[in-house]
Amino acid sequence: MANVINLYRDNQCTEPIQQIQTGQAGIVGYWADPSRWGSVYTGLTDDDKQLYVHHAAINRDRDGNSVSAGCDFGITADGGGVLYNLQTTALSFDVLDIIIKADTQTQNGGTFNNGLFAGVMSYDEETKRACYIRFTNGYYDRSVLTQIGSYTQTPWTGTRQTWNYYTDSGYYNTQFCLTSLTEIGANSRFGFAKVYSIPFDGLDCYAFFVGIDFDGSINDTGNYITDIYIIPKALFKDKIPRPYIGPVSKESAESAFITGSRSKESVLPRDLSVSPNPYGFNRNGVYLCKCDRDSYNRIIAQMYNGLSGNLLNLAGQVISSTIGGNARRPRDEIATMIDGVLCCQSVPVLGGYPSTGSVDLTSICGYSMYSVGEMLLQTVDPIQHETITTGIIPRQTGNFLDFAPYTTVTLTIPILGSVTIDPSAILGRSLSLHFGIDLFSGVLSCDISIIEPDGTSWIYTTLQGNAVTDMPIMGAGANANPLLKIANGAMGIASGNMSNVVGGIYSIYDGIQTANYAAPISRVSHTGANLLLSPYAIYLTVTTPNNSNAADFWSLAGIPSHMSGNVGSFTGYTVFEHVDLSGVSGATDAELSEIESTLRGGVWL
Amino acid sequence: MQITLGVYTGERAVLDKWSKTGSKITIAGSVRGGIDAVTPIVTVNRQILPFYNYAYIDTYDSYYYITDLQNNTRDITDIVLSRDPLQTFAAGIKASPAIAARASDNHVNADYPDGMYKTLQSHDTSVYRLGNLGQSSIIIFGFVK
Numbered sequence: 142m143a144n145v146i147n148l149y150r151d152n153q154c155t156e157p158i159q160q161i162q163t164g165q166a167g168i169v170g171y172w173a174d175p176s177r178w179g180s181v182y183t184g185l186t187d188d189d190k191q192l193y194v195h196h197a198a199i200n201r202d203r204d205g206n207s208v209s210a211g212c213d214f215g216i217t218a219d220g221g222g223v224l225y226n227l228q229t230t231a232l233s234f235d236v237l238d239i240i241i242k243a244d245t246q247t248q249n250g251g252t253f254n255n256g257l258f259a260g261v262m263s264y265d266e267e268t269k270r271a272c273y274i275r276f277t278n279g280y281y282d283r284s285v286l287t288q289i290g291s292y293t294q295t296p297w298t299g300t301r302q303t304w305n306y307y308t309d310s311g312y313y314n315t316q317f318c319l320t321s322l323t324e325i326g327a328n329s330r331f332g333f334a335k336v337y338s339i340p341f342d343g344l345d346c347y348a349f350f351v352g353i354d355f356d357g358s359i360n361d362t363g364n365y366i367t368d369i370y371i372i373p374k375a376l377f378k379d380k381i382p383r384p385y386i387g388p389v390s391k392e393s394a395e396s397a398f399i400t401g402s403r404s405k406e407s408v409l410p411r412d413l414s415v416s417p418n419p420y421g422f423n424r425n426g427v428y429l430c431k432c433d434r435d436s437y438n439r440i441i442a443q444m445y446n447g448l449s450g451n452l453l454n455l456a457g458q459v460i461s462s463t464i465g466g467n468a469r470r471p472r473d474e475i476a477t478m479i480d481g482v483l484c485c486q487s488v489p490v491l492g493g494y495p496s497t498g499s500v501d502l503t504s505i506c507g508y509s510m511y512s513v514g515e516m517l518l519q520t521v522d523p524i525q526h527e528t529i530t531t532g533i534i535p536r537q538t539g540n541f542l543d544f545a546p547y548t549t550v551t552l553t554i555p556i557l558g559s560v561t562i563d564p565s566a567i568l569g570r571s572l573s574l575h576f577g578i579d580l581f582s583g584v585l586s587c588d589i590s591i592i593e594p595d596g597t598s599w600i601y602t603t604l605q606g607n608a609v610t611d612m613p614i615m616g617a618g619a620n621a622n623p624l625l626k627i628a629n630g631a632m633g634i635a636s637g638n639m640s641n642v643v644g645g646i647y648s649i650y651d652g653i654q655t656a657n658y659a660a661p662i663s664r665v666s667h668t669g670a671n672l673l674l675s676p677y678a679i680y681l682t683v684t685t686p687n688n689s690n691a692a693d694f695w696s697l698a699g700i701p702s703h704m705s706g707n708v709g710s711f712t713g714y715t716v717f718e719h720v721d722l723s724g725v726s727g728a729t730d731a732e733l734s735e736i737e738s739t740l741r742g743g744v745w746l
Numbered sequence: 747m748q749i750t751l752g753v754y755t756g757e758r759a760v761l762d763k764w765s766k767t768g769s770k771i772t773i774a775g776s777v778r779g780g781i782d783a784v785t786p787i788v789t790v791n792r793q794i795l796p797f798y799n800y801a802y803i804d805t806y807d808s809y810y811y812i813t814d815l816q817n818n819t820r821d822i823t824d825i826v827l828s829r830d831p832l833q834t835f836a837a838g839i840k841a842s843p844a845i846a847a848r849a850s851d852n853h854v855n856a857d858y859p860d861g862m863y864k865t866l867q868s869h870d871t872s873v874y875r876l877g878n879l880g881q882s883s884i885i886i887f888g889f890v891k
Contacts (some may be wrong), residue, residue, distance in 0.1 A: 686866060706844070
């Protein structure tokens, strides 16, 4: 680790303005009032491999109130609580992973949200100030960000930037605090900590920007970038899931999927690969969707990972959250809005969920989601598509045993079940699975196509099913809610005190009923709670009989031919079923008969 | 006439035997009785050891199996022959059109159903994992203002 750290004023890292030793602090820039807004310390080591950062200490807002927003992001004592001192710690994703996760007391946390931004959240109980992740996604002119200390909130009207993606996988936020300017009210004062990330052109670095924003109400005069973290891409190298290109794993036939059979290592396909990345199917979690009265077009989804924990978080927050100050309590908000709960256990979702574009959460959502874990905000097109294309499915024996009735090929797709494929259609060819799903109804279809060696394809069959399990939230049905049962069980294990939360959930439900809210409890077609038990992997099984022929069977007995030609064009052992000896002259009838008989019985040529 | 004797040890159902015939000797002989190109008996003035089993007679341009050797006296042997039509008419046979039921080296179609091939009741199973669907739950909450 290098001892010298270059500090940069600009985010291009082109002109170091100061060099400091490891452990020392350097000041890159100030804002108008450092006592209020703190300062930014950034630096790369002289080999540009590690980043040292310091925090932006935001001691108080313009009203003189203490604000901890953003201060806990690699902070020193003058911030809102010391979590990690990054001044002496190289900022790697491992560290970042830690510091963005929630602290149970401060509720600080963050998320890498589809790579578009990272966030740090804080909530000050005393001042009722919270910070949240602000959507950027190229919303702002990247060039403005070069002006450390401020940026303009004017929507970017030029060419939208192409944002390099980080990943949401593996960096889950466990706490998330979000407020809505619109809903909280004009007199509320909320600080917003924002973290933006952009790629640095020409440099192998990414940058995270932590900004402080105010609610546009009293005394709110601007927005500020507090921290800029410039992180070499190299640090992400092993952290960003890459598209999977390579041989697919060949599960042992003794697996739970198939029992009593034997794997056949000799036919392992070396070139069998899938694309795109199966990782693309792992965008899982909880969606919180809101739609306005007019249409579903303005639905945004928040996706959270994890089953029981997030439900518990949600439940707990709904019940106990006091975020919002004088505004309506979130439980009231949600109680009036919950329309239904659907559990989508396994869903083929695009490797990248639909971009949020320039959607502003505060203007679209209008409601707050509290501490429900990792979040992805989406403007979701409910119809999603995904395609898996395999490499060539190899023939197993190279002879007629590769076909029916000897060989069977079965494709098993979670939710949709299994389908038998004629081996003659698939062996030696590639398979394409095109999924389509309506995220809001759960209707799932899969076109199974065969790709010929010449690249042409044809649809073999189509499967349809429903990926959604309806989750009752009212009345007796709630008691049968398998997800709640799981959640309850998990919580019971975790805390041994599930009655409060469960009771709280039901109290909300009761509240919905009591209020005689329309609460249509929309339901869509589903296939039931058994989806929760559905496996996740897509399998293709090829079952081929073992042979019991003696060695050299084919060299001694021949291989089926049923092909024509002059006798002389055949070589080796040949059995003829038809032969025309009219051209043989000089032989007697008896000899011709002998010749034909010999050819029919098998002759060595 | 000249008769060439040799030793052939291969399969009978072979067209080209002569090239695989060894220990060849050519001696003079005479056909006993009338002309019979199919099953001639050739008399030679010497004793023939019994290991010869294949012969060629240039007069008939035919190849024969030696079916018997009769040493009548010390220096006279009758060679009983039976013509091998496969070798004798090999050229004509090779030019004859045919359809093969089974072959070994070329003109084969391994995908053609083979009723002779034996299989066991047991199977080999290969399992390929093509990918995964989402592995944890997604809950959709619908909100209606």
